[in-house]
Amino acid sequence: MSYGTGIRQRLYNASPSLIKDALATVYGLQQRHARYGDDFVNHLALLLQLQYWPREALLAYQREQLRIFLRNTVSATPYYASRPEYAEAAESGDISNLPLLPKSVVKNNPAEFVNGDLKNIPHRMVHTSGTTGQALVFPMANSCFQREYAYKQIHYSWGKVSLLNRQPFAFCAGHPVAGPGRRRPPFWTRDSANNHLFMSSYHLSDENLPHYIRELERFQPAMLGGYPSSIYLLALAAQKAGGCRVRPKAVYTFSETLLDYQRALIEEIFGCRVFNWYGNTEICANIVECECGELHMKLEHSYVEVLNDENKPCSPGETGRLVCTGFGNPAFPLVRYEIGDVVTLSGNQQAACGRGGILVDKVLGRVEDYIVTPDGRLVGRLDHLFKDSVNVAEAQICQQDRNEVVLKIVKKDLYGDRDEKAVLREARTRLGKEIGIKFEYVDSIPRAAGGKFRFIHSTINRKEIA
Numbered sequence: 001m002s003y004g005t006g007i008r009q010r011l012y013n014a015s016p017s018l019i020k021d022a023l024a025t026v027y028g029l030q031q032r033h034a035r036y037g038d039d040f041v042n043h044l045a046l047l048l049q050l051q052y053w054p055r056e057a058l059l060a061y062q063r064e065q066l067r068i069f070l071r072n073t074v075s076a077t078p079y080y081a082s083r084p085e086y087a088e089a090a091e092s093g094d095i096s097n098l099p100l101l102p103k104s105v106v107k108n109n110p111a112e113f114v115n116g117d118l119k120n121i122p123h124r125m126v127h128t129s130g131t132t133g134q135a136l137v138f139p140m141a142n143s144c145f146q147r148e149y150a151y152k153q154i155h156y157s158w159g160k161v162s163l164l165n166r167q168p169f170a171f172c173a174g175h176p177v178a179g180p181g182r183r184r185p186p187f188w189t190r191d192s193a194n195n196h197l198f199m200s201s202y203h204l205s206d207e208n209l210p211h212y213i214r215e216l217e218r219f220q221p222a223m224l225g226g227y228p229s230s231i232y233l234l235a236l237a238a239q240k241a242g243g244c245r246v247r248p249k250a251v252y253t254f255s256e257t258l259l260d261y262q263r264a265l266i267e268e269i270f271g272c273r274v275f276n277w278y279g280n281t282e283i284c285a286n287i288v289e290c291e292c293g294e295l296h297m298k299l300e301h302s303y304v305e306v307l308n309d310e311n312k313p314c315s316p317g318e319t320g321r322l323v324c325t326g327f328g329n330p331a332f333p334l335v336r337y338e339i340g341d342v343v344t345l346s347g348n349q350q351a352a353c354g355r356g357g358i359l360v361d362k363v364l365g366r367v368e369d370y371i372v373t374p375d376g377r378l379v380g381r382l383d384h385l386f387k388d389s390v391n392v393a394e395a396q397i398c399q400q401d402r403n404e405v406v407l408k409i410v411k412k413d414l415y416g417d418r419d420e421k422a423v424l425r426e427a428r429t430r431l432g433k434e435i436g437i438k439f440e441y442v443d444s445i446p447r448a449a450g451g452k453f454r455f456i457h458s459t460i461n462r463k464e465i466a
Contacts, residue, residue, distance in 0.1 A: 009429070013179035020177070021190045024198065028191035034124075036164065039146035040153075047154045050300050051355050058299040058356045065327045066303045067093035073333040079112035080335065089335075095303070100311065100323060101337045107136050114139060115331050123331045127387055128281040135389050136282075139331040144283055147328050151301060155288045159250030159275050161223040163194075170197040170219055170248075172212075172226035172234060173255065174384050178203060180432035185211040197221065201230040202430045205377040209237035216246045224270065225252040229370060229380035232262040235269040247271050254279070256380065257363065278341075278363045284326030284334055287343070287360050292352040295360040302326040304358075305336070306345055317347035319364065372402045372460050374434045383455060385426045391415040392423070396445045399458045404436035408445055 012023060050058065070090035073080070080086035089095045106113055115121060123139040153163045161167055177189040178200040187208060188199040197219050199212060212234060216224070224231065224246070231253060238244030251266055254277040263274050276295065278287040286301035297304055303325040306314040314320035324337045346359035370378045385407070386392050394410040407423065409415075420439060427437050 009176070013182075017186055017189070021192065024177070024189045024191040025193045028193035028196065032193055034142070035146060035149040037142075037146055039143040040150050043147045043150040044153055047150055047300065051154065053356050055299075055349075055356045055358075062299045062303060063093060065300070066095070066325065069325075069327045069330070069333065070095070070335070073115060073330050074335075076116045077113060077333055078116065079109070080333075081116075086335070095325060095336060098336050101335060103338055103340055106334065106337065110136060110138055113332055113334065115333065118331055121331045126281060135386050135392065137388075137390060138282075140283065141329050141331040144329040144331070148279075148283060151286055151288075151298070155275065155277060156223065156250075156252070158288075158291050159223065159252065159273065161249050166195040167222040168195050168197070168219055169223045169225065170199060170216060170221035172199040172201050172204075172224075172230040174201060174227070176200065176202065176429050180429055186215070187211065188215060199226075201227060202379050203377055204230060204233045204379070205373075205375060206237075207376065209233065210241060213238050213241060213244060213246070217244070220246065221248050223250050223252060224248045225254070227380060228253045228256045228258040228262045228266075229378075231266055233378060235262075235266045238269045239265065244269055250275055252277060276363075280324075280339055280341075282324070282326065282332075282334055282337065282339065283328050284324035284337055285322055285339065287363060290351070290353045290355065294346070294351055294353065295363070296351065296355060297358040297360055299357050302328070306343060314345055316345050316349055317361075319344040371397065371399055371405060371431065371456060371458065373431055374403050375432070377432075379430060380456075382427075382430060384430065385423055387426070389419055389423055391419045394445055396454065397456045399456075399460055402435075402460060404438060405431070406438045406440050408440045408442050410444060411441055 012020060015023070050061065053061070067090075070086075070093065074086045074090040075081050085098060089098050118139060121139075122142040124142060124145060125137060126140045127135055127137045149163065156163060161169070175198045177198045178187045180202060182203065185208070187203040188197055190197055197215070199215070204212070216234070231251060238246070248270055250272050251270055251274045253274060258274065258276045266274050273291065273293075274289075276289040278295075279285060284302050285304050286298040287295050288298065289295050305323040306318075306320040307323050308314050308318065308320045319342060322339050322341050322343060324339050325335050326333075342364040344361040344364065346361040349359050351357070351359060370380045371382060372378060382397055385397070386395050389395075391412045391414045392409055393412050396408045398406040398408060405427075407427065409423075424437060431437070
């Protein structure tokens with residue numbers, strides 16, 4: 001859900017539950033029309049045809065889509081149009097000799113990657129958060145938006161649930177559907193247009209969790225989705241209560257690394273399979289788990305390379321960086337984009353389910369800790385704090401004491417008081433008024449072992465957040 005300005009969000013938080021539900025329903029109705037139009041229908045029909053194609057046929061389809069995408073976007077996009085090597089790649093369809101595109105180049109020069117014919121491309125503006133705290137605001141073609149929902153629909157169908165027939169879905173993710181100061185339920189809101197229950201991931205304390213479980217038992221979702229850390233806390237609460245009468249057909253996790261111990265407990269408590277999903281707001285990779293427990297890199301979605309430290313393609317069984325070229329968004333084309341995540345390719349590339357594509361053993365990026373609030377809430381996935389902060393070059397959240405967090409920020413030149421206030425407002429929305437929030441401005445943020453960036457750096461005793 002999106003609330004727009006801070007004033008609108010404060011008005012929402014101050015509203016009674018029935019008004020909140022009505023607002024969520026109006027928003028859901030608008031989104032339903034935006035998601036499930038002709039582009040959605042046409043692309044879903046195509047995906048149903050493609051999903052069992054053999055790998056070689058999918059690779060041929062992928063190469064053709066790559067060639068079409070390059071020819072339609074390279075000459076119209078300032079960054080590529082000014083570099084002859086991209087015109088040559090558009091003609092040949094071979095991008096292997098093109099330079100890699102660092103995320104920093106895109107974030108520092110976003111206008112260079114906007115299609116010059118944008119006025120003729122129906123689009124919406126979207127933003128990334130990213131585990132580095134850097135924000136990127138860019139246009140997404142409406143056709144691309146609907147295309148992504150076609151991919152979601154086909155993935156949900158693997159768990160025998162559907163976006164289209166208004167089955168009850170419950171989500172516990174980054175939706176700020178309850179103000180941070182709220183101490184009593186509801187910590188959720190209901191979108192009746194889609195039959196979705198949105199539960200706050202920012203109020204998951206020992207005191208509040210039993211209320212979540214009772215609401216889930218009342219709602220009886222066919223699908224439970226959200227951040228692995230949030231769903232895991234729900235499973236722990238149900239286990240502590242002696243069990244759970246919630247029996248969804250499937251659980252879908254996203255936006256964080258799904259850890260093995262989380263999966264095991266979630267599947268035990270809710271009595272169904274967990275389907276993991278990896279994607280990104282830039283719409284240039286799609287890795288989804290099937291009913292046989294294998295992760296499929298969808299070749300029809302985008303052209304994704306897995307490269308080692310020498311920028312050579314990885315072989316099955318090897319670990320490398322994702323370098324992505326998405327076909328879906330002509331409004332903001334990204335070619336050989338270094339998304340910043342790492343995967344391990346499966347040693348066995350024969351899918352048990354019979355689908356084509358490339359099999360991935362593990363997605364290794366996006367491991368995050370919890371922040372512990374003074375009132376005992378456990379809050380993960382806090383990159384939302386910097387979602388609109390285009391003047392933040394990099395950020396990290398540090399916690400040594402449960403009464404305070406330190407926001408380390410590397411500023412861009414235009415960073416000012418307005419940016420600090422925006423970050424503080426987002427932090428208060430999610431962490432509440434009781435925790436101390438300190439800003440520390442630094443020239444750079446140190447990397448951990450292996451050069452990995454830790455967005456949340458916590459030294460709190462792990463027993464406190466078990």
